[in-house]
Amino acid sequence: MHIFLMLLINGLAEGALIFLMAAGLSIILGLLGVVNFTHGVLFIWGGYVSIWIFSMTGSFPIAIIAAVAAGFIMGLIFERLFIRPVYGNVTAQILITLGLGVVFTDMARLFWGPNPIPASRPEFMDGTWVIGAVIISQYRIFLIIIGILVAIAINYLVNRTKVGMVMRAGIQSPDMVQALGINIKVYFAGVFAGGAALAALGGALYVPLVGSVWSGMGINNQILAFIVIILGGMGSFYGSAVGSIIIGLTVAFVSWFYPPLTVYTTVLLLLLVLTLKPEGLFGMAVRN
Amino acid sequence: MPMLTNILRKKPALGPGMWLFLGLFAVLILIIPHITGLTTTTLLSRIYILAIFGMSYDILRGYTGIINLGHALFFGGGTYIAGIMFSRMGATLDILLLAVLVSMVFAAIVAYIMGQFAFRGSGFTGVIACAMITLAFGEIGRHSAETLREYTQGADGLTFRVPLMFQDRVMMYYYALLFLIAMTLILRQFVNSPTGRVLQAIRDNDQRAKFLGYDTKKYKLIALVIAGMASAAAGIMFALLTRFANTELLTVQSTLNALLYTIVGGTGTLYGAIFGTAFVQLAQNYLLELRGIHEIFSRWLLFFGAIYVLVVLYMPKGLVGTYLQLEEKWRKRKIAA
Numbered sequence: 332m333h334i335f336l337m338l339l340i341n342g343l344a345e346g347a348l349i350f351l352m353a354a355g356l357s358i359i360l361g362l363l364g365v366v367n368f369t370h371g372v373l374f375i376w377g378g379y380v381s382i383w384i385f386s387m388t389g390s391f392p393i394a395i396i397a398a399v400a401a402g403f404i405m406g407l408i409f410e411r412l413f414i415r416p417v418y419g420n421v422t423a424q425i426l427i428t429l430g431l432g433v434v435f436t437d438m439a440r441l442f443w444g445p446n447p448i449p450a451s452r453p454e455f456m457d458g459t460w461v462i463g464a465v466i467i468s469q470y471r472i473f474l475i476i477i478g479i480l481v482a483i484a485i486n487y488l489v490n491r492t493k494v495g496m497v498m499r500a501g502i503q504s505p506d507m508v509q510a511l512g513i514n515i516k517v518y519f520a521g522v523f524a525g526g527a528a529l530a531a532l533g534g535a536l537y538v539p540l541v542g543s544v545w546s547g548m549g550i551n552n553q554i555l556a557f558i559v560i561i562l563g564g565m566g567s568f569y570g571s572a573v574g575s576i577i578i579g580l581t582v583a584f585v586s587w588f589y590p591p592l593t594v595y596t597t598v599l600l601l602l603l604v605l606t607l608k609p610e611g612l613f614g615m616a617v618r619n
Numbered sequence: 620m621p622m623l624t625n626i627l628r629k630k631p632a633l634g635p636g637m638w639l640f641l642g643l644f645a646v647l648i649l650i651i652p653h654i655t656g657l658t659t660t661t662l663l664s665r666i667y668i669l670a671i672f673g674m675s676y677d678i679l680r681g682y683t684g685i686i687n688l689g690h691a692l693f694f695g696g697g698t699y700i701a702g703i704m705f706s707r708m709g710a711t712l713d714i715l716l717l718a719v720l721v722s723m724v725f726a727a728i729v730a731y732i733m734g735q736f737a738f739r740g741s742g743f744t745g746v747i748a749c750a751m752i753t754l755a756f757g758e759i760g761r762h763s764a765e766t767l768r769e770y771t772q773g774a775d776g777l778t779f780r781v782p783l784m785f786q787d788r789v790m791m792y793y794y795a796l797l798f799l800i801a802m803t804l805i806l807r808q809f810v811n812s813p814t815g816r817v818l819q820a821i822r823d824n825d826q827r828a829k830f831l832g833y834d835t836k837k838y839k840l841i842a843l844v845i846a847g848m849a850s851a852a853a854g855i856m857f858a859l860l861t862r863f864a865n866t867e868l869l870t871v872q873s874t875l876n877a878l879l880y881t882i883v884g885g886t887g888t889l890y891g892a893i894f895g896t897a898f899v900q901l902a903q904n905y906l907l908e909l910r911g912i913h914e915i916f917s918r919w920l921l922f923f924g925a926i927y928v929l930v931v932l933y934m935p936k937g938l939v940g941t942y943l944q945l946e947e948k949w950r951k952r953k954i955a956a
Contacts, residue, residue, distance in 0.1 A: 366747045416932060421746045425686050426882065426931045429875060434924030441918060550871065554758055557751040565744050594762045598755045602736055605752075609739050 333464040338583045344471035346579020347478025348540070351533035352556035353563070353571040354485055355526030361566035362502050362522050365414055366421065368428035370530045370556060371549030372435040373402050377534025378544040379443050382450050391453035395535050402531020405435075406524035414523060415516075432549075440546050447545035450538045474536060481529070482572055489568065498522065555582070558601045564611030573612060648796065652789040660788055661860070664795040666893075666900050668856045671802045673880030673892030675849035680878065681887035682810050683842040684822035686750045687737070688874055689757025692729060693847040695868035696760065697722045697854020699777070702864040703770050706779040715782055715855075722851040729756075730847035734840040745825070754871065761869040776865030785859045798856050799893070802849060807889060809845055818842050822887075850877075872920075879923065882930050885937030894938045902926070 352370055359367050377398040385394035413431060417423040451457075452470050460467045489495040500508050501515050508515045537552070538544045559578050563570025578597055586593045604612065652660040672694050679685040700722040701715070708714050733756045737749040764771045771777055785791055809815055820828045821835050829835050858864060867873065876899075884895025902922070909916040934941055 360747070364743065366750065413928065413932070421743055422684070422686060423931055423935070425746075425750050426878070427928055429688075429871075429878075430924045430927035430931065432924075433872070433875065433920055433927065437918055437920035437924065441921070550758070554755055558755060561748055561751055565747065591766050594759060598759055601752070601755065605736055605739060 334587070336465050337467070338587055339580070340467055340471050340475070341587075342580035342583030343478075343576065344474040344540070344579070345582050346576040347474045348533050348537050349552065349555050349559055349579055350478050350572060350575035351481060351529050351536070352552060353559040353575050354481065354568065355529035356556055356560055357563070357566060357568055357571040358485070358489075359523055359526040360560065361568070362498055363414075363418070363519055364421075365418070365424050365523070366428070367414075367523075367526065368425060368553070369409055369431045369435070369527075371553030372432045372439075373405060373527045373530035374534035374537070374552055375436060375439050375544075375546055375549040376405060377402050377531030378538040378548065379439055379448075379534075380531070381535035382448055382538060382544050383443070385450075391456075395532065398531045398535035399528045402534075403524045403528040405531075406527025407520060409527065410520045410523040415519075418519075436546050436549065443544075443546075445546070447543040449543045451542070452539040470540060474540065477536065478575075481532075485568065494518070555597065558597055561611055562601055562604050564613040567611070567613040570611055570613030652792045657788050660792050662900065662904060664788075664792045664860055665857075666897050667795040667799040668853055668860060669876075669880065669900065670799055670893040670896040671853040671856070672850055672877045673884065673896050674803065674806055674889055675846040675853065676877040677881040677884075677886060677889055677892050678806065678810065678818075678842055678846040678849070680881055681885075681889070681891075682815065682822060683818045683839055684746075684825070685738075685839060685842065686746065686753075687733075687843065687846075688750050688754035688871060689733065689760065690753075690846070690850060690877055691869050691871070691873035692733075692757050692760040693726045693850035694854040694857070694877070695764070695864070695866075695873060696725055696729070697851035698858040698861075698864045698868055699764060699771060699854075700725060700851075701855045701858035702777045702779045705781060705858075706777065707770075710780040710782050712782050712784070715859075719852070719855060722855055723848050726847040726851035727844050730844040731840060734836075734843045737843075738836045738839045757869070757871060757874060761866055764866045764869050771864070771866070774866055776863055776867075778863050779858075781859050781862050791860055795856060795860065798852075802852065803889070803893075806845075806849060810889060814838065814841060819887075875923075875927070879927050879930075881937070882935075883926065883937055885940035885943075888937070888939045888943075891937050891939040898938065899923075899926075 352374060356367060356370055359365055380401040381394040381398040384397040385391060388394065409428075409431060413427050414424065417427060456470045456473050458469050460469065487495075489498060497508060497513055497515070497518055501518055505515050533552070534544075534549075537548070541548075555578055559571055559574035562577065563572070563574030578600070581596055581600060582593055585596045651663065675693075676687075676690055679687050679690070701718040704714050704718045704721070708717075733753060737752045737756075739745070740748045765773055785794065810818070817828065817833055817838050818841075820831070820833070821838055825835055828838075854868075857868075879899055880895040881892050882895070883898050884891030884893065903919055906916045906919060906922055915921070930937065936944060
């Protein structure tokens with residue numbers, strides 16, 4: 332029983348991290364109709380920047396803020412220079428974001444070296460709670476809380492604010508929104524950069540969990556996020572939240588009992604869902 | 620060079636000057652291994668083989684409009700199958716034939732399963748789902764090669780011997796050349812066949828092809844199976860050339876290499892892949908030689924990505940496509956004048 336509880340918490344923490352990536356991807360896909368293969372790279376940069384700033388300042392919150400800021404700025408630059416010329420051309424978007432991924436992964440290697448850099452958890456969250464036979468890592472609880480807070484914040488932003496209203500209207504009819512005197516391009520850039528910042532936040536929070544940062548960690552997590560997106564239904568925010576939890580739990584349980592099967596299980600789960608429900612669990616129409 | 624255009628447009632109507640040029644070029648290609656060193660010979664053999672990998676991608680990207688991010692699975696699969704069979708069962712010609720057979724069956728089956736899931740959607744979301752699902756398939760392949768250490772030696776890579784007749788570098792050059800010519804003819808036949816025409820219709824407008832009564836998913840599956848088999852064949856040739864396989868061959872980067880060959884050369888031209896591969900490989904070699912001047916030149920991936928992004932943004936038709944376009948414009952201007 333205590334193993335079950337521990338894995339549940341591990342899985343939810345894992346799910347929270349995947350969610351940070353998947354939520355950004357999902358919103359970018361839903362509003363902009365852009366599939367962003369630079370998400371894995373933003374994840375890596377988030378991790379490296381947080382370690383770098385942490386080693387200079389020794390402050391965990393500052394490191395996290397720096398990583399998020401770095402992700403946001405990279406997102407703005409990517410959107411302005413590379414994504415904007417290819418809105419509406421899915422193939423070119425996939426190709427360009429893949430190319431950017433290659434460049435920025437190698438840049439990370441150039442700046443921080445090819446070897447993994449060890450990272451430690453912030454002291455105030457390094458402890459564990461022992462309840463009966465269950466050992467709970469404080470950092471994982473922290474991740475779950477962050478995941479929930481981000482989900483609530485996004486939900487509030489999209490469904491309860493004026494900004495969110497413009498975003499939702501932009502999904503329906505960007506030209507109409509533009510005609511009403513709202514500069515939809517600013518919103519597009521903001522959404523892309525926001526998604527990028529979430530990916531960087533995910534990277535920055537992932538590094539203390541696994542204890543090191545290396546340039547190969549992006550692709551694995553990006554694939555998990557993609558699986559979540561398709562599993563949950565493309566462009567569905569709730570879908571990506573539920574999908575993240577499912578995939579997080581799956582990864583935690585399978586990797587506890589038989590680690591080599593983790594990758595196969597997540598993909599098999601995806602194929603199973605696609606067979607039974609081709610549009611994904613919460614599938615709905617995405618802007619064409 | 621209007622005659623070159625004719626060749627590229629697959630309707631050769633050549634004047635005597637062009638025949639002379641082509642003849643000289645053919646002679647040059649044939650005697651190159653005897654007038655240059657081993658390095659150049661091997662580099663060219665490599666280009667010939669990788670060009671088929673690129674061409675197989677062009678069947679997908681250029682002729683069917685599919686982005687397959689797990690294409691390395693077929694190429695790397697071919698290399699690994701040949702390598703594992705050579706190292707376990709001996710490096711003889713019989714085993715090579717068996718390896719060809721096994722890898723063709725492997726490629727066909729994997730392509731079929733991959734396509735069943737990847738080609739579910741259509742239109743905008745279909746393209747995205749296809750890219751993501753093929754990426755997941757490709758990662759399964761890489762992951763398997765890394766975990767099945769007993770057969771693949773994991774990340775260290777697998778070194779193996781090849782049959783005697785492929786051990787001579789100069790002879791290997793001619794085999795690679797022969798392979799390039801044969802595969803080019805086969806694939807050209809395929810893209811110009813009625814099936815190939817349907818694929819192009821799907822690329823141009825998926826929905827219209829569907830409304831015309833074509834089972835687009837079936838045609839996409841055919842394209843993926845053919846491309847997968849061609850790519851696995853190139854993988855086997857690559858095994859014979861390099862006598863080494865590592866998991867690098869199965870990464871997304873390996874797929875992106877093939878993608879770069881086709882987009883630099885020009886998608887939807889088939890021949891473009893040959894020019895693209897030559898350009899990319901020669902550029903890589905040249906930059907590596909500049910390594911002594913500045914350390915930055917050893918970071919090939921930076922240049923790889925930069926070329927990639929620039930080509931997609933500013934030269935989406937690639938070398939051959941842009942040439943054909945300029946040629947067209949030039950001819951129209953001549954007619955107008």
